[in-house]
Amino acid sequence: MRRFLIPLGLFVVLVGFLAWGLKPGYDPHEVPSPLINKAAPNFDLTQLADPQLKFSPREMLGRVWLLNVWASWCVSCREEAPVLMRFAQTGVVPIYGLNYKDKRDDAQAWLARFGNPYVLNAFDSDGSVGINYGVYGVPETYVIDKAGIIRYKQIGPVTDAVIKDKLLPLLKELNR
Amino acid sequence: MKILMVFALALFVSGTLFAREAAPLASDVAVEKRMVAITSVMRCLVCQNESLAASQADLAVDLRREIRGMIKAGKTDKEIRDFMVNRYGDFVLYRPPMMASTYLLWFGPFLLLAFGIAGLVFYLRRRGTRIEEKDLSAADKERAEDLLKQQEAGR
Numbered sequence: 001m002r003r004f005l006i007p008l009g010l011f012v013v014l015v016g017f018l019a020w021g022l023k024p025g026y027d028p029h030e031v032p033s034p035l036i037n038k039a040a041p042n043f044d045l046t047q048l049a050d051p052q053l054k055f056s057p058r059e060m061l062g063r064v065w066l067l068n069v070w071a072s073w074c075v076s077c078r079e080e081a082p083v084l085m086r087f088a089q090t091g092v093v094p095i096y097g098l099n100y101k102d103k104r105d106d107a108q109a110w111l112a113r114f115g116n117p118y119v120l121n122a123f124d125s126d127g128s129v130g131i132n133y134g135v136y137g138v139p140e141t142y143v144i145d146k147a148g149i150i151r152y153k154q155i156g157p158v159t160d161a162v163i164k165d166k167l168l169p170l171l172k173e174l175n176r
Numbered sequence: 177m178k179i180l181m182v183f184a185l186a187l188f189v190s191g192t193l194f195a196r197e198a199a200p201l202a203s204d205v206a207v208e209k210r211m212v213a214i215t216s217v218m219r220c221l222v223c224q225n226e227s228l229a230a231s232q233a234d235l236a237v238d239l240r241r242e243i244r245g246m247i248k249a250g251k252t253d254k255e256i257r258d259f260m261v262n263r264y265g266d267f268v269l270y271r272p273p274m275m276a277s278t279y280l281l282w283f284g285p286f287l288l289l290a291f292g293i294a295g296l297v298f299y300l301r302r303r304g305t306r307i308e309e310k311d312l313s314a315a316d317k318e319r320a321e322d323l324l325k326q327q328e329a330g331r
Contacts, residue, residue, distance in 0.1 A: 134263035136221035
């Protein structure tokens with residue numbers, strides 16, 4: 001009997017590791033961002049709607065806001081659009097867009113078609129601001145607090161579950 | 177023979193085709209060499225099983241361009257590595273830095289090796305004792321002979 005104990009023990013350990021790898025909501029592709037709790041990288045970009053106007057995160061100091069990275073070529077952004085539209089309508093937090101590696105015309109046509117939840121969009125045509133934010137898959141969403149610190153990063157589309165479980169509690173705390 | 181020659185010719189021609197395609201990249205050989213040396217030990221974030229040097233993902237192309245720019249601007253390898261780690265974390269490095277959370281990763285294999293050697297030594301010792309010949313007692317010998325006889329009778 002005792003000689004079965006060792007393989008059984010090894011089997012239990014193996015199953016433990018496998019179960020850990022399969023736990024719900026675990027995505028091995030997700031890269032934990034080193035930017036969490038660090039200052040949001042500054043930038044100075046033109047706005048999507050009007051190349052004469054500029055936008056910089058410095059203007060947002062003193063407010064809690066979302067920076068949503070999207071592009072017209074991004075398929076899962078379409079899935080995210082109605083969720084963001086509904087979230088923007090609740091007025092809990094202003095959503096600013098970072099239009100990533102896109103063309104102005106394509107981006108504006110996309111907004112007309114899938115809805116525009118953004119207060120305004122910064123236009124990052126060559127993706128250099130995206131690199132500073134460590135963007136590696138669009139859409140990504142950053143929660144930035146009053147002091148300009150990144151508090152949370154959502155990799156992949158924002159869903160109703162993410163809003164309910166992650167964003168709303170965090171925003172409530174940050175807005176206190 | 178003819179077929180072989182045609183095949184060899186095809187190989188030769190395709191080789192020159194490749195060479196022509198790659199030419200523009202090698203415009204600045206020294207920069208390119210350093211860029212490849214740095215990026216081949218980094219993970220591409222989009223295709224995570226590819227190195228940053230090999231990946232054709234859009235982001236990898238951008239990052240290589242960025243790194244080329246930094247090399248031209250005279251940045252050291254360490255500055256470039258820090259640039260990447262600050263944005264994407266230690267995850268981009270194929271060789272993770274030595275720290276408390278990676279000790280198991282660095283020393284785990286040696287730990288397993290030690291376990292293996294200990295197990296082997298334990299096993300060999302036990303086997304050594306087991307092989308030792310023992311004299312049968314008179315009663316055992318009698319029993320064995322009985323069994324042999326029984327078997328023969330049963331045949």
